[in-house]
Every structure is written in C-alpha cells, then in structure tokens.
Amino acid sequence: MKKKKSTNYSLLIISILTIVICVCAIFTFVPMQFGDTLYTGVWGNIGISSNVRGGVYAEYDIVGEASGAQISSSMEKIKNILVEKGYQSSNVLSIDGSKIRVEIGYTGAIGQTLDDARTDLAKVASGAFEFRSASSGTDYVAVTGKDHIKKISVADYNGSTFITFEFNDAGERKFEELCTASQTVYVYMGDSLQTSFSATNVSNFSQIQLSVTDYASAKDFYYRAMYGSIDVKLNSSTMVSNTMSSLLGVGYSEGASIVLWEFVILIALMIVAGFVYLAVKFGIASVLLMPIMMLNSIIACWVFAGISMFEINVASLVAIIIGISVIFGGAIFYLSRIAEEYKQGKTIDASIEAGTKKARPATLITSTLMLAMFGVFAIIASGELACTAVVLTLCGALNILTNAVLLPWFVNSFNKTNKKQGKPFRFAHKGGETNE
C-alpha cells in the first residue's frame, strides 16, 4: 500500500514539474508585450558577440612612433579591459601599424545599448593617465599609468568609494619625487585635468587612494585610467566610431543573425534526431527525456543570461553542439544498458536497476571531468575560451542532472505505473510484454 502511494507521489511530482517546465519555457523563450513594456524573455538577455550579430566599431590613430611590440601589448591590454567590462568576444586589431581598431557587440547580458557601447569605445582613447607635479608647462615630474602603475582597483569602504593606484618600484620612487617637488598632485587623462589632491598628506608612496562620489563614477574613472595606461597614445579627436554588420559575411543587413539561426536550427535538428533515435530504439523513453531536455535548455538560458561575462560566439555555439552530444550520448548509453539487461532475460525492474548501476559511472566520470576541468578554465581563462568553458561546465552539470538523477527517476516512476497497465507502453524493450 505504501509503495503505491510513493509511486503516485512520484508521478504527481513529475506531472507538476512538467507543467512548471512548460510555463518556465514560455517566459524563457517567448518575447511578450505588456502594454508599453516589451519583455524579451530570458533568452533575449544573453549577450551575443559582434562576430555573430554585428555591433559597433571604433578606429583610433596611434600618435607618434610605436613599435610592433608596443602596439601588440596595447591591443592585449585593451582586449583584457573589454573582457573585464563584459565584451568577451571583442576583436582588437591594428591596421597598417598606424591605427587600432576595436569591434564589440552591443546587446545582451551586460545590458548595453548602442550608445553605451559607443561610450565604452570612446573611453579607449581617454588619453595617457598621469599624476603630475604641475598643471601647466612641460617641466614637471610625472607618474605615468603605462610605466609606473602596477594595479588599479575600485573598492567601497563604509559607504565611500575609492580608487586605489598601486605603484611598481620605479613608480614608488617617482611618486615620492613628485610629492617632494610639488605640494599638489594633479591627475591628468591626456591633456585634461581630472582632479588634484594635496601631496603633503601622502605618507605611503607605494599606493594612493582617491575618493570618488559614487561607484559608477569610480568604475568609469577606473576604465579610463586603465585605457590611459596602455603603451601607445591614441588620438581621441580623430577617432571614428559607428555600427557594423556581423563579421560572418551573412549579407548587408545590420544585426543579421543568419549564422545564429543556422546554429539554432542545427542544434534543434540534433535534438530531434536524438529523440527520433531514442523513440525508435527505446519507445516511450524518448518522451521521458523531452521535459528533461526542455528543463536543461531553460537552465542553460538562465545561467547564460545570469552570467554577465557570457557571450554567444561561434566557439561557444560549437561547444553547445558538443555539450548536447555528451548529454544525448549519456541518455542513449543509459537506456541501451537497460535494454541490454532486459535482452539477457532479466525482469524490467531488474533491468532498470542493473542498467542504472552500470551506466552511472561512465556518466559521472565524464561529467566530473567536465566540471572540474572546464570549471577551473571558465574562471581563469577569458574571452571566447572562457565562454566555451562556461558552456561545457554547464553541460557537465546538466549531464549529471539528466543521466544520473532525473532520467533514472522518470524511468523508475514511469515503469511502476506502466507495468500496472493492461497494455503497457513499449518501454526500453521491443513489444509490450516483460520477462516476468
């Protein structure tokens, strides 16, 4: 009697779960209009790189002579700052050794509009960041961002926001010299005076903290100071910035996302092919996998939209294809083990028990490996590699959820009800009968 109750509970939970999944799916994937408010769905908040869906570009002239090494190092620094800002798949290139070109996407998780993206690109040419001993003339002591600053950080202490500049050894000496030479320290970005402070109160020359009114201003100053610390000088007055189409050669329309749709269709085809294969081979089991795969895609969407540093780019789309293959592979492996046990003459209950036991280790090994390896990789890497790692880490977790938890639970619960039917569904074996 007790057993029957638990079976009913399982089925009830599965039914409720399926309804919840369907409702969540609607809010995740379907854009809706509420009066004047457009709700794009969670899917609409996922960042998409400029490579896939077009974006904004800017070209900056390099002022004066700059070596190839200086240009490369500046490009790397710009890329790192953009990645920190959330533009994971930004492209940074130099043209003819005289210009630096930056391309970024402007939609997605970081909530950027076209104007925000343009403002961000304008910051790149903020001008050299310097602490100076004088606000006029050319004869002054300067602590420069590119030569003397080791680290810049923003922090909140008791409701006040500070930017901290840490100097390297040469910077520490230079800053001491500056404070001795002048009673006031002037903070410059290019030729524009940003702020000044008294040098008499400075006692520690290895770092300096500047107080800023609010966190947003501090962050803005932080990024401009970072850009002002690159090795080459960029001309802000000749900067060209505008929109560009996708980099994938998909036609002339801006925001063209044919490639994205091609990938979506391919992924959908893969999933359908997986279901068809499972349906032919294992009957009703494919239906059990459907809500789980739907749940997986909802979780994936929410995670991707929730991680501000995630962007969909070609590499992460390839990773999605590989990740889905792993999950489907795990499901096929699990169900084929059940079918095989059944073929050996075991009862369906015994087959499910033995199949689950035998399939779990391979799934767990693969998933743990994915979680451990790509989890670490997602944290330490940046750019496209980090996005790929995020996808594969998530697929590792979803593989465990699907093939080690939910699918066995669904299969067990379904089997308990199915075997009581007068004409049971074909389930993991040919025909309706069992070996009992």
Add this chain to the structure above:
Amino acid sequence: MNKRKYPLGILAIISLVIIAVSAIIVAIFGINTSIEIGGGSQIEITLSYEEDSVHHDGRENTTEYVEKVKKVLKEHSASIDTYFVEDKLVETTLVIRVANRNIKNADDIKVEIANALEIDQAKVSDVQLLNSYFSNKLVLYIGLAVLAILAIGFFMGWLRYGVLAGVSLMFVILHSFIMTLALIFVSRVQFSLVGLCSAIAISILSVFALACILERYKENAKSSQYEELGYDQKLMLSTKQNAWLLILAGVMCFVSVVMICTPINYMRLAGLNILISVVVGGYSASCIGPALHGYLLELAGAKEKKRLSKNNSKTK
C-alpha cells in the same frame, strides 16, 4: 579461440607519421591561422553613391560586389575570410578581410577590383595590413587546461578502473588533442580559436567513449563467460558492445557536414574543425585507447606472471 590483437604498433606509427608530417608542414609553410590569431589584410570599398541628388547607402550591392571581389582575389590566390558592412560618418563601406598578410600585387588588385565593380578607383582603399596579437596568457591558459584535464583524467581513471586505465585515459586525451591540432595543420584548415576550443572540447567525448569501453571491460573481465579471452579480445568485445557510440559520432559528423556545406566561411571552418575533432576523438577512443590499455594490461600480466613464477621457484 579468437587471438586477434590490436595493432598498437601500426596505430602508433599512423599517429606519429601524421604528427611528423604536420610538424614538417608547419616548419615549411607555417600555420594557416585565422585573422584573430595571425592577422591578415583588408580592403574597404565604398558602397554609398549619389543618384539624382539622393544619397543611397548602396547596401543592395553587397552580395554582387563580394562575388566579384572573390573572383579577383581568386586570380591572385587569395580568398575572402570575412566581409561586413560598416557605417562611416558620411558613407557606407564594405570591408573585405583576407587571412593573408603577404598579398602580392596589392596595387594591381585594387585596380582590378575597381574595374570588376565598375567603380572609381578612389572608392577602393589600398590593401591594409591587419595585425592581431596572440597573447602569452592564452598559451598559458591552454597549457594549464590541457595539464588539468590530463591530471583529472588520470585520477578519475585510476580511482575507477585502476592505474593502467588512468594512464590510458590520460594518453587518449593527450593523443586526441595533439592529433586534432596535427590534422588541422596537415589539412591546412585555418587554425582559429574555434578550432582550439573544438580540440579541447572533443577530448571530453573521447573520455566519455573510453569510459564506456572501460566500464564494459570491467564487467566483461568479471564475467565467467569471457574468462578465456585475452586482454585485447575482451577490450575488442567491449568496444564492439559500445558500437552505439558510432551513432553519436555519425550525428556529429552529419552536423559538421551540414555546416561545411553552408556558404559562410566561419560556419564552414567551425564544421571542418568539428569534423576533424570527431574523427580524431573516435580514433583515439576506439583504437588507440583500448590498444594501449590492452598492451599495458599484457605488460602488467607478464610482470605479475614472472613475479609469481619467481616466488614459486623460491618456495620449491
């Protein structure tokens, strides 16, 4: 009794030859890198025009222009890598990028493009050199990633199937990563971040495939039904019992072939990278892995036998 064995020697030679050939090709011709890794060249063509005092952005000409430029570049042994339209302040331009930094006859190309498009030469820019950077950090990340996956693969294999399986698992991961890169270099497919990501990601599928085979082997080794079979035969049987993995590989190959058939360069490249990765992953997991594991088991078995016979002779 079936005494068939894995031809480990031949498999090793095949892998070594491919790796050696790729090393030679890289030494002679260099790596065919994508723009994001190795830089390239670009040409800008003004699309916008004035007609009856009305300004047109000229975007409708994009496809036609691209086709014509493609032909001109083909005559100079170059091909379009990417193209896109960008808005300047007063005009719209078509930017065409080529993953080749050493374009010869750049001036001739400019003239030929202008002639082919029947536009003024002033509307076609000079060939501009694009430089990218390959960050040391990126190399470090990839190195760390490969080391981490090798270490974790070894420990997972060791914990579940024993130290020899750990070694086999680790070797398969390394083999599939190196071989994927080698095949990308040999086939002169553009080496891009997508390729790199595929190479790393596909090692997971190899692990999954080999884990399934090892799981079967563990089961078969316990079964009295197969106790007369040798290590290699049991491994062959385990591989055969996991033939369904071919379907998975087949689906991925199908996806990659569809991608290769699209007219978009990026998609084609991604498809080629997946195809190469899947083929290598399948080869590593179903041939190299079981063959190496069989060999290691045989070695360990022989050593154990020797030790036992020594002990026996001592007791006698």
